[in-house]
Amino acid sequence: MRSKSVVTLSGISALALYSSMAVGSKYNFPEPQSVIARDIYDQHILLMWICLAIFVAVFGVMFYSILKHRKSLGYKAANFHHSTAVEFIWTIIPCIILIAMAYPATKTVIAMKDTSSPDMTIKATGYQWMWGYDYLQGEGEGISFYSKLSTPRAQVENKAPKGENYLLEVDNRVVVPVGKKVRVILTANDVIHAWWVPALGSKQDAVPGFIRDTWFTADKPGVYRGQCAELCGKDHGFMPIVVEVMEAGEYSKWVAAQLNASAVKTSMHVENK
Amino acid sequence: MAAVHGDAHGHGHDDHHPSGIMRWVRTTNHKDIGTMYLWFSFTMFLVGGFLAMGIRAELYQPGIQILEPELFNQFTTLHGLIMVFGAIMPAFVGFANWQVPLMIGAPDMAFARMNNWSFWLLPVAGTLLVSSFFVPGGAAAGGWTFYPPLSTQGGLGVDLMIFSVHILGASSIMGSINIITTILNMRAPGMTLMKMPMFVWTWLITAYLLVLVMPVLAGVVTMLLTDRHFGTSFFNAAGGGDPVMFQHIFWFFGHPEVYIMILPAFGIVSEIIPTFSRKPLFGYSSMVYATASIAILSCVVWAHHMFTAGMPTVGQLFFMYATMLIAVPTGVKVFNWTATMWRGSMSFETPMLFAIGFIFLFVIGGFSGVICAIVPIDIQVQDTYYVIAHFHYVLVSGALFSLFAGVYYWLPKWTGHMYSETLGKWHFWLSMFFFNLTFFVQHFLGLAGMPRRIPDYNIQFADFNMISSIGAFGFGLTQLLFLYIVINCIRGGEKAPQMPWDGATTLEWTHLPSPAPYHSFETPPIVK
Numbered sequence: 001m002r003s004k005s006v007v008t009l010s011g012i013s014a015l016a017l018y019s020s021m022a023v024g025s026k027y028n029f030p031e032p033q034s035v036i037a038r039d040i041y042d043q044h045i046l047l048m049w050i051c052l053a054i055f056v057a058v059f060g061v062m063f064y065s066i067l068k069h070r071k072s073l074g075y076k077a078a079n080f081h082h083s084t085a086v087e088f089i090w091t092i093i094p095c096i097i098l099i100a101m102a103y104p105a106t107k108t109v110i111a112m113k114d115t116s117s118p119d120m121t122i123k124a125t126g127y128q129w130m131w132g133y134d135y136l137q138g139e140g141e142g143i144s145f146y147s148k149l150s151t152p153r154a155q156v157e158n159k160a161p162k163g164e165n166y167l168l169e170v171d172n173r174v175v176v177p178v179g180k181k182v183r184v185i186l187t188a189n190d191v192i193h194a195w196w197v198p199a200l201g202s203k204q205d206a207v208p209g210f211i212r213d214t215w216f217t218a219d220k221p222g223v224y225r226g227q228c229a230e231l232c233g234k235d236h237g238f239m240p241i242v243v244e245v246m247e248a249g250e251y252s253k254w255v256a257a258q259l260n261a262s263a264v265k266t267s268m269h270v271e272n273k
Numbered sequence: 274m275a276a277v278h279g280d281a282h283g284h285g286h287d288d289h290h291p292s293g294i295m296r297w298v299r300t301t302n303h304k305d306i307g308t309m310y311l312w313f314s315f316t317m318f319l320v321g322g323f324l325a326m327g328i329r330a331e332l333y334q335p336g337i338q339i340l341e342p343e344l345f346n347q348f349t350t351l352h353g354l355i356m357v358f359g360a361i362m363p364a365f366v367g368f369a370n371w372q373v374p375l376m377i378g379a380p381d382m383a384f385a386r387m388n389n390w391s392f393w394l395l396p397v398a399g400t401l402l403v404s405s406f407f408v409p410g411g412a413a414a415g416g417w418t419f420y421p422p423l424s425t426q427g428g429l430g431v432d433l434m435i436f437s438v439h440i441l442g443a444s445s446i447m448g449s450i451n452i453i454t455t456i457l458n459m460r461a462p463g464m465t466l467m468k469m470p471m472f473v474w475t476w477l478i479t480a481y482l483l484v485l486v487m488p489v490l491a492g493v494v495t496m497l498l499t500d501r502h503f504g505t506s507f508f509n510a511a512g513g514g515d516p517v518m519f520q521h522i523f524w525f526f527g528h529p530e531v532y533i534m535i536l537p538a539f540g541i542v543s544e545i546i547p548t549f550s551r552k553p554l555f556g557y558s559s560m561v562y563a564t565a566s567i568a569i570l571s572c573v574v575w576a577h578h579m580f581t582a583g584m585p586t587v588g589q590l591f592f593m594y595a596t597m598l599i600a601v602p603t604g605v606k607v608f609n610w611t612a613t614m615w616r617g618s619m620s621f622e623t624p625m626l627f628a629i630g631f632i633f634l635f636v637i638g639g640f641s642g643v644i645c646a647i648v649p650i651d652i653q654v655q656d657t658y659y660v661i662a663h664f665h666y667v668l669v670s671g672a673l674f675s676l677f678a679g680v681y682y683w684l685p686k687w688t689g690h691m692y693s694e695t696l697g698k699w700h701f702w703l704s705m706f707f708f709n710l711t712f713f714v715q716h717f718l719g720l721a722g723m724p725r726r727i728p729d730y731n732i733q734f735a736d737f738n739m740i741s742s743i744g745a746f747g748f749g750l751t752q753l754l755f756l757y758i759v760i761n762c763i764r765g766g767e768k769a770p771q772m773p774w775d776g777a778t779t780l781e782w783t784h785l786p787s788p789a790p791y792h793s794f795e796t797p798p799i800v801k
Contacts, residue, residue, distance in 0.1 A: 027717035027718075027720065027721050027737070028717075028720050028721070029653060029720050029721075030721070030722060036649070039649060040649045040650055040652070040653055043647065043649060043650060044644065044650050044653075044720075047643070047644050047647065047650070048644075051640040051643070051644070054640075055636070055637075055640070058607060058608070058611060058636065059633065059636075061611055061615065062611045062614060062629075062632070065611070065614045065615045065616070065617070065619070066614070066619065066621075066629070069550075069614065069615065069616055069617050069618065069619055070618070070619050070620070070621075071551070071618045071619060071620040072620065075616075075617075075618050075619075076618055077550065077551040077552045077616065077617045077618035078552065078615075078616040078617070079552065079553070080555070080616075081552075081553040081554065081555055081556070081557065082555060082556050082557070082558070082559070083556075086612070087556050087559050087605070087608075087609075090604065090605065090608045091601060091604075091605060094600060094601050094604045095601055098597045098598070098600060098601070098643075101597065101643070101647065102593070102594060102597060102647075105593065105647045105648060105649055105650075106590060106593075108648075108649040109586060109589055109590060109593070109648045109649060110586060112649060112652070113585075113586040113589070155336070156336060156337055156729060157336070157337060158336040158337075158338070162335060162336070162732055164732070165731070166335065166731050166732050167729060167730065167731050168731050190422065191422045191423040191426065192420060192422070192423065192516060194581060194656065196724070198653060198722040201649075201652065201653065202652075203581050203652050203653065203655065204581055204583065205581050205582045205583060207510075207516055207517060207582070207583065208422060208510055208516065209509075209510020209511060209515075209516070210510060210515070210516075210517070210583075212583035226722070227722070227724050227727070228724070229581070229655070229656040229657070229724045230420075230581075230656060231346070231415065231416045231420070231423065231656075231725075231726045232423060233346070233414070233423055233426070234342045234343050234346065234414075235342060236342075236346075236724075236726060236727060237342065237724070237726075237727030237728055237729050237730070238342075238729075
């Protein structure tokens with residue numbers, strides 16, 4: 001009996017440890033930065049509470065039974081083996097819970113699929129192993145660049161200490177203005193990739209030969225990091241996505257600088273001819 | 274003299290069979306074939322486990338230490354393929370071979386020679402898979418789901434994998450036809466369908482699912498093969514094809530496949546819980562209907578693996594609702610098991626411990642399944658460690674724990690010896706501890722944003738990855754203890770009585786001595 005209570009105690013404390021680590025730390029979804037990410041975050045929390053309630057109810061009964069209805073305590077087995085009423089009830093109740101879960105989820109699905117009337121449109125193209133971005137419409141139209149991992153190889157090979165944004169840093173960030181609806185059109189050049197920025201609640205596969213889209217509206221300026229989420233070969237783990245959200249004024253300056261730089265490049269190109 | 278000897282015994286009762294290696298090569302006996310299935314799957318389990326250890330060793334710390342990214346991808350791919358097709362599925366077929374004839378009072382499987390053939394295809398397929406590591410270009414590295422165009426890029430290893438999947442599929446189809454025929458035609462007089470043991474019911478439904486979806490898998494790998502070598506463009510947009518069509522066809526196989534691996538597990542647990550509760554299974558008929566509904570629903574939910582692939586809103590909603598609906602019959606099963614235990618007279622031998630561990634952890638996997646079914650949340654967790662945690666909760670602490678439970682439960686009948694209860698309990702508690710250490714933390718990794726199938730990660734994921742790796746090494750080592758317990762039990766130990774468990778009611782316990790004779794039920798028992 002004693003060894004069993006030790007096992008139970010250690011199990012409970014391990015669970016408590018895990019849960020304390022999870023609550024309010026980096027081990028939940030990242031702090032949501034868009035309305036969709038916020039919806040997702042809230043629904044996840046709601047579902048966790050529902051699951052916890054069911055868990056406690058079901059295993060409360062089961063573990064009570066395990067503790068009390070033991071042969072070693074001399075408990076004699078009953079002989080019942082069905083009850084239509086009970087079985088009916090425990091089929092109906094889960095159905096009701098599921099409807100309660102499906103209702104908010106449906107609203108979010110409809111919202112997240114609505115990519116209409118964006119303020120600006122960016123095309124992201126997956127390559128083995130980097131991203132290409134083309135600003136197609138809205139402020140910044142015409143900007144185009146590649147975005148590659150900038151973590152030095154030495155850090156990956158453990159020859160240099162790893163930085164805070166190890167594997168989550170790129171040479172050219174995708175820059176967008178705050179509070180604007182950004183539609184991201186996705187495709188790929190070779191194999192399937194997936195464009196994912198957790199804080200913005202946006203993940204969409206980039207399929208070669210096809211166009212897919214997703215959208216986000218960032219709430220606050222900041223730098224939000226994500227990774228390719230579809231296995232795309234050798235360096236799948238080394239093609240991050242970094243979105244930098246700027247205030248409108250700063251964004252305009254960034255756009256001007258980018259367009260200016262590419263104009264210089266183009267004119268140099270013309271002169272060389 | 275020989276002729277006289279033969280006559281004296283009569284051919285029907287002759288226990289003679291070739292000895293040595295030829296006994297196993299030529300056998301048509303369901304017990305021998307079941308044993309071979311189980312040993313084969315355990316061998317593959319060790320191979321797949323070795324690959325898992327490699328994966329976890331690489332992920333022990335950030336940075337690239339042991340496996341270069343290419344090799345890492347080969348490890349994850351083959352780990353998945355070997356565990357699904359080489360370990361879990363053949364193990365359940367092994368159980369079906371041993372137990373279905375014993376539990377329905379049949380002398381053997383319906384097609385005894387085909388049974389031999391469907392087993393002996395497996396080592397060929399397994400060898401093809403494992404040997405693909407040693408061909409130029411290495412093994413397939415596109416994930417166990419081998420999505421094109423990535424898998425179109427691979428080398429010879431991908432072709433070996435395709436052939437291996439073909440052979441495994443042929444073996445599974447033959448095995449299932451055999452099981453269906455046996456169950457439908459060879460039940461003892463009086464055993465109506467609704468009197469069959471739950472394990473037999475779950476396998477009957479599983480076998481139908483296999484016959485339905487294995488040809489689909491064979492079709493999709495053949496299309497991949499012709500895309501790779503014969504100039505077709507099924508999955509190549511440049512030639513008018515669609516890479517996403519592969520995913521639809523693959524998951525039309527792949528989702529029922531998930532239930533192929535869990536329904537027989539439900540069956541095993543539904544035998545063990547009543548036995549050790551000394552009380553009949555609660556809600557037998559609702560259990561049968563729940564199994565059938567899960568099987569039917571499993572065929573219309575495949576695209577929930579593809580919520581990020583890009584689908585119309587209506588498509589996403591349909592697959593979300595259908596997926597959530599599966600929670601209802603699954604819930605019925607869990608409630609029925611709980612009600613079976615309620616006011617029973619329980620004892621906690623190793624099979625019962627594993628069965629309870631199964632229910633406890635499978636429910637956690639079920640919860641994370643419902644969470645993954647919700648499209649908006651799935652958008653975040655798809656292809657992250659959250660999904661890894663989810664399906665290891667249903668496949669390891671689900672399917673695998675039920676297999677352990679089943680092995681401990683039936684070992685006395687198979688070998689005639691009792692296994693060591695003390696060591697069995699150690700096996701359970703160590704497995705339980707290390708399993709949760711490995712996989713519980715992976716939920717957090719996924720939520721925090723760690724994608725799956727990456728050989729290296731940001732330092733924010735370092736602590737939980739280290740915990741997970743330590744758990745994995747512990748879990749791996751613990752399974753060697755299982756091997757030791759089983760070998761010990763085969764070689765000797767306390768003699769098992771005919772009915773070592775007081776609560777057992779199925780025919781193998783009530784009618785057959787332990788060990789079950791080489792030929793059993795030559796005259797069918799009468800079931801009342």
